[in-house]
Amino acid sequence: MNNKLSRIKSLIKKECEKNGLASFYEHHLMAVEKNAQELLSRLPKADKETVMLGVWLHGLKKVRKLKGDPEEVGSREAEKVLKEFQYPPETITLVKDIIMTHRCKKHIPTTLEARALATADAMSQYSSDWVLNYAMTEGMSLAEFKKFMIEKLEHNYNHRIFFSFAKKLIQKRHEALMYVLTMN
Ligand SMILES: [Fe+2]
Secondary structure (H helix, E strand, O other), X not given: OOHHHHHHHHHHHHHHHHOOOHHHHHHHHHHHHHHHHHHHHOXXXXXXXXXXXXXXXXXXXXXXXXXXXXXXXHHHHHXXXXXXXXXXXXXXXXXXXXXXXXXXOOOOXXXXXXXXXXXXXXXXXXXXXXXXXXXXXXXXXXXXXXXXXHHHHXXXXXXXXXXXXXXXXXXXXXXXXXXXXXXX
C-alpha cells in the first residue's frame, strides 16, 4: 500500500474510533478492503489506487455522522480528503464517480473501477458478523430488520455484483442468509 493510501486508511480508522464506529471499521471497511483486493487480483486492467481510495472514503457520510444522501455526501467528503492529500484533479474526479455510483440506486456504475467498488461493498454484507451486527445496532424491530435485510441482500445480489466470478463466490452465502431470513 502506498504511503498516502496508508495515511488515509489510518485517518479513517481514527475517525471511526472517535465517533464510536470501531465496529463499522472492523466489520465493514476491513471486509470491503479484503474483497477489493481479491477482485483487483482478478481485474488487472482496473486502476488499483482509485478503487482502494473508494474503499476507504466511500463511507464518510456514516463515519462523519453527516445527514443526506450517502453517495453525494460521501463523494463530497472524499473530495475534501483527496484535496488535503494533494491528489490530482483527475484522481479526485474518478474517486468521486465511483463513490457516487457504488450503491447502484440513483446512479449505475459503468467503469471497471466503479463496478469493482460496488461489488466489493456488496460482498462485504455476506458475513454473519455483518448481518448480526446490523440487527443488534440499528434499533429495528425483528420484522423491520428481516424485511430490510431481505431487500438489501436481493438488491446486492441482483444489481451490485458485477462479475460472474464474484457472484459465484457469494452465491452460497446469499442462499444461506436468505434461507435463514425467510424460514419460520
Ligand atoms: Fe460500504
